[in-house]
Amino acid sequence: MIIKLLSASIGALGFGLLFNTKKSRLPFVFLGGFINIVSYEITYMYTNNIFLSSAVCASVIYIYSNIIARIIKCPSVIFVLTGLIPVVPGAALFYMMQNIVLSNNYLAIKYGLSALYTVLGIAFGIALFSMFLNIFRNTHNSLKK
């Protein structure tokens, strides 16, 4: 389990390097990957639902990256994109393709659906919280004026 969590965070760090992130941001990228996978695993343990756990971990990482971006003053998109990497459905996509080649239709559909649920869950989580953030900012600005 520890190995799984660590390897996911190192993977996020690797993507940080690949996307040419500034060196001083890398510890936060690593932390983002770690938080993401931990929140995913915990939610999955209790609910056993792919859609819900990806939605939760996407919203957690969205909030985290906005807070960090506010603190160290840089675009939040850096942490959102690298932090979400560990839950990207690479494995489901591969097993779907493998089962199509082996013509196991039932398994192919099962893996395809799980990939779809993950993408939908992440989209849902991000959409929900960025809407909240937008509304919050708008009211904040109008109150200031």
Place this chain on the structure above:
Amino acid sequence: MKYKLSEILSLSLDVGEAMIKSGAEISRVEDTVRRICEGYNVKYIEVYAINTLLIATLRNDKESVTESRRVTYSNNNFYELERVNELSRNIVVNNVSRKEVLKRINKIKVDKNMYLMCFGQMIAAGSFTIFFGGNALDLLFSAIIAFILFLVDTFLNKKNISKIIYNFLASFIIGILAIIASKFFVLNIDKIIIGDIMLLIPGLAMFTSIYDIVKGDTTSGTNRFVDGLFLALSLASGIAISLFIGGKI
């Protein structure tokens, strides 16, 4: 006003173009171009950006100018994004000429560490192989394949080749190399291929598209979304063909 309207327009679009190319959200691009022009005291500003096109019109009491930029190529480069963002803030405060802006953008573009990027790709692929349950030998091979992929990437010059064809080719190469390696060693092919696929998967394009849609830029959001969908399809078919050739594991 110190500068001509057309010069202000050109320099603000230079900055916007650099931002789209480094993978920024569309709302941020429009906002930046508008803010730069406001910094130069332009009265009326109209900006429209989607992920493949940037167009703006500036107008004052006497004249109006329009310029557009076609963007055919973009990838994620956070360092560039961050630096261009800083540059735009700098421009707003102390107005500089277009020559200066171009010089600074070029300086940002050159500044990239290939070795570190290659290393990042290798450890990303390796650690995801471990993540999905591979062992140390699998890690080694997936890192080697990631390295070969990086060489192909720099050698091919992605600007001249369609992204979909590139993804198809790259995933095919991954599959074939993993299958060839498994003929000589005892490996978990599926774990190796998954680790390397993670590098290509258009998950990032999907997330940026959701970002854009929520912020109200539906056109570029759907553009990027459909783009990501087709990239995933081409990736999957590349893998499938390599599996067919290599005997279904």
